[in-house]
Amino acid sequence: DTGVSQDPRHKITKRGQNVTFRCDPISEHNRLYWYRQTLGQGPEFLTYFQNEAQLEKSRLLSDRFSAERPKGSFSTLEIQRTEQGDSAMYLCASSTGTVSYNSPLHFGNGTRLTVT
Amino acid sequence: DQQVKQNSPSLSVQEGRISILNCDYTNSMFDYFLWYKKYPAEGPTFLISISSIKDKNEDGRFTVFLNKSAKHLSLHIVPSQPGDSAVYFCAASDPFGNEKLTFGTGTRLTIIP
Numbered sequence: 001d002t003g004v005s006q007d008p009r010h011k012i013t014k015r016g017q018n019v020t021f022r023c024d025p026i027s028e029h030n031r032l033y034w035y036r037q038t039l040g041q042g043p044e045f046l047t048y049f050q051n052e053a054q055l056e057k058s059r060l061l062s063d064r065f066s067a068e069r070p071k072g073s074f075s076t077l078e079i080q081r082t083e084q085g086d087s088a089m090y091l092c093a094s095s096t097g098t099v100s101y102n103s104p105l106h107f108g109n110g111t112r113l114t115v116t
Numbered sequence: 117d118q119q120v121k122q123n124s125p126s127l128s129v130q131e132g133r134i135s136i137l138n139c140d141y142t143n144s145m146f147d148y149f150l151w152y153k154k155y156p157a158e159g160p161t162f163l164i165s166i167s168s169i170k171d172k173n174e175d176g177r178f179t180v181f182l183n184k185s186a187k188h189l190s191l192h193i194v195p196s197q198p199g200d201s202a203v204y205f206c207a208a209s210d211p212f213g214n215e216k217l218t219f220g221t222g223t224r225l226t227i228i229p
Contacts, residue, residue: 004159033216042120042205042219043160056216091159095215104150105217107159 002026004108006092012114013082020078021111025094032075033105034067035091036060043091049075082115119143120208122220130228135193137223139206142187146208150217151180151191154203163204164191201227
């Protein structure tokens with residue numbers, strides 16, 4: 001179990017630029033989640049994949065955001081035309097199935113995005 | 117609307133004493149509750165959980181209590197240790213939500229040596 005890996009750890013970009021983040025889940029985990037955390041808040045759900053299928057998207061995920069999980073392995077989250085309000089920590093999590101005592105969500109260390 | 121609330125942004129406790137972190141929720145559909153611990157520059161780490169069919173779950177120094185009628189849960193840490201200093205998030209899941217978690221805003225726990 002090497003854990004959930006996210007890349008890059010930090011990203012500074014200018015407003016209007018596009019950015020892409022990558023998440024590598026724990027290898028046997030078929031469920032993958034993206035969350036966003038801003039200062040003073042808890043993580044907020046963005047989107048969820050089961051294998052390669054994107055099954056749920058939050059209303060927080062505007063049309064500037066797109067996520068993919070080709071082949072049901074790693075996932076990417078792209079933000080187009082970034083805005084200062086997009087500055088946050090983007091967290092990826094994975095799990096084997098139904099959240100339960102034995103199958104909690106495992107989080108990566110996140111990508112911190114700063115939009116200037 | 118904030119469905120999971122942690123009303124204490126911070127808490128300081130002497131080393132060796134009991135730390136009690138509280139969490140309230142409003143959605144009666146929530147059936148599973150978890151506590152996560154977060155150190156700076158790291159992602160949240162799972163700590164302990166409880167199903168709605170139970171009122172207590174214990175794991176070493178950590179115990180979670182659930183009061184369904186009051187829609188309230190608490191995390192007890194005893195004895196508190198300096199390494200427990202972190203931000204603690206309460207989270208909840210409902211059976212119709214694809215197992216996504218709804219988090220509270222967190223409580224920063226500081227253990228004073």
